[in-house]
Structure formats: C-alpha cells, structure tokens
Amino acid sequence: MWQRHVRGGPTAIAVQRHSYQQANAQHKTGSGYICSAEKQLTAQPNSYNNQFKQSWLPVLSNIEPPALRKKAATDKLVEKIVKHDSWPMQPDILSPPLLRLTSRKLLWLDLQPVDIKSRWRHNWKSAQVVNSHLECDPTIRQPGFDLPRQQWSLLNRFRTEQGHCGACRRKWQLTDTDLCPCGETQTMSHIVESCPLTKLNGGLSRLHSADEDAVSWLTNYGK
Numbered sequence: 001m002w003q004r005h006v007r008g009g010p011t012a013i014a015v016q017r018h019s020y021q022q023a024n025a026q027h028k029t030g031s032g033y034i035c036s037a038e039k040q041l042t043a044q045p046n047s048y049n050n051q052f053k054q055s056w057l058p059v060l061s062n063i064e065p066p067a068l069r070k071k072a073a074t075d076k077l078v079e080k081i082v083k084h085d086s087w088p089m090q091p092d093i094l095s096p097p098l099l100r101l102t103s104r105k106l107l108w109l110d111l112q113p114v115d116i117k118s119r120w121r122h123n124w125k126s127a128q129v130v131n132s133h134l135e136c137d138p139t140i141r142q143p144g145f146d147l148p149r150q151q152w153s154l155l156n157r158f159r160t161e162q163g164h165c166g167a168c169r170r171k172w173q174l175t176d177t178d179l180c181p182c183g184e185t186q187t188m189s190h191i192v193e194s195c196p197l198t199k200l201n202g203g204l205s206r207l208h209s210a211d212e213d214a215v216s217w218l219t220n221y222g223k
Contacts (some may be wrong), residue, residue: 044205059138068116075113134208151218161188
C-alpha cells in the first residue's frame with residue numbers, strides 16, 4: 001500500500017533504498033559524515049576518554065564521577081536482589097544466562113563490589129588531568145570550597161588553567177595576541193607563577209591551599 005504514495009513506484013523506492021544504504025556505508029567509514037571532533041575521539045579513545053571521565057569537575061564539586069556513582073548504585077541493587085529469594089530476577093544474577101548480544105552491558109558481568117572512594121583515588125593518580133599533582137585525594141572538599149562564588153570560580157580557573165589569560169583568549173579567538181604586559185606568553189600559570197607584575201609568592205601550590213594570603217591575592221587580582 002505504501003508504495004503507491006511514493007512517486008515513481010517500485011523503481012523510485014529501490015533508488016531511495018540504494019541511496020540510503022550508500023549513505024549509511026559512507027557514514028560508517030567516516031567519509032564526509034563524521035565531524036573532525038568525532039574522528040579525533042575515535043583515533044585517540046584512551047587519552048580523550050580519560051580526560052573527560054577524570055576531570056576537575058567532580059573534584060571541585062565534591063561529587064563522585066558518574067561512572068563510579070553508577071557502579072555504587074548497581075552494587076546496592078545487586079545486594080538487594082541477592083537478599084530477596086522471591087524476586088524473579090535473582091536467578092539471572094546468581095546464574096546468569098548466556099550472553100546473546102555482545103553490545104549489551106549487563107549488570108551481572110561485574111558483580112564485584114568496589115569502594116568508590118578508593119577507586120576514585122586510584123583513577124585520579126593515573127588520570128591525565130592538568131595540575132592533578134595539586135591534590136592527592138580527590139574525594140575531599142578542596143581548599144576554598146566555602147569561598148564566595150567570585151573567588152571560588154577564579155581559584156578554579158587557575159587550578160584548571162582555563163580562564164581569561166592571553167593564551168586562552170587567543171585560542172578562543174577573542175584576541176590576536178597571547179602576550180602578557182610583561183612581554184611573556186600569558187597563561188593562567190604564568191600569571192600566578194612567574195609574571196613579575198602579578199605572581200604570588202609560593203605560586204600555584206600556595207594558591208591551591210587557599211590560605212589567607214592566597215585569598216587576599218585572589219581578591220586583589222579579581223578586582
């Protein structure tokens with residue numbers, strides 16, 4: 001019935017089907033259909049995924065990364081299922097069926113419970129995150145957590161090296177130069193570490209501690 005609504009009848013349908021199959025094949029091979037960002041993620045999955053999964057955001061917000069929170073919720077669910085013999089899903093957990101689809105990630109494939117804080121610390125040590133050396137324990141509230149928003153935000157810009165500096169502004173195409181008033185390339189670390197006009201005694205490590213002098217420096221710099 002639906003063939004009558006397609007202009008040209010079966011021949012046009014075959015052409016459309018062929019075009020769709022050709023486009024789908026090209027999409028899978030990546031010729032003209034996959035953006036450059038996706039190609040980069042595919043070409044270097046380990047480094048990119050590691051940076052996205054182990055970033056400063058969970059550390060600064062003091063909230064476990066999504067993958068670890070998901071694992072903790074799964075462990076809690078499995079523990080509850082094992083305790084209830086009358087639940088129909090218990091046999092699937094204790095005696096799981098054969099895996100039929102390789103693309104499925106079934107919860108009984110990883111039943112070993114983990115301490116998410118210990119796993120978080122372990123992952124943080126091997127994560128390729130800028131300035132990760134500043135913090136040995138990502139599970140605790142970072143220094144300055146209770147600062148006013150403006151100071152807390154500025155502090156985290158220095159920790160992550162993503163803020164209003166010459167290098168970042170040039171990368172964002174907001175300016176044509178990345179030079180500091182002192183003549184050197186202006187990065188967030190340069191501002192606090194080595195710039196003779198703005199540096200803080202003790203550098204980034206001192207700033208990360210958010211002690212009285214560091215907070216005073218943040219306040220004066222943010223004016």
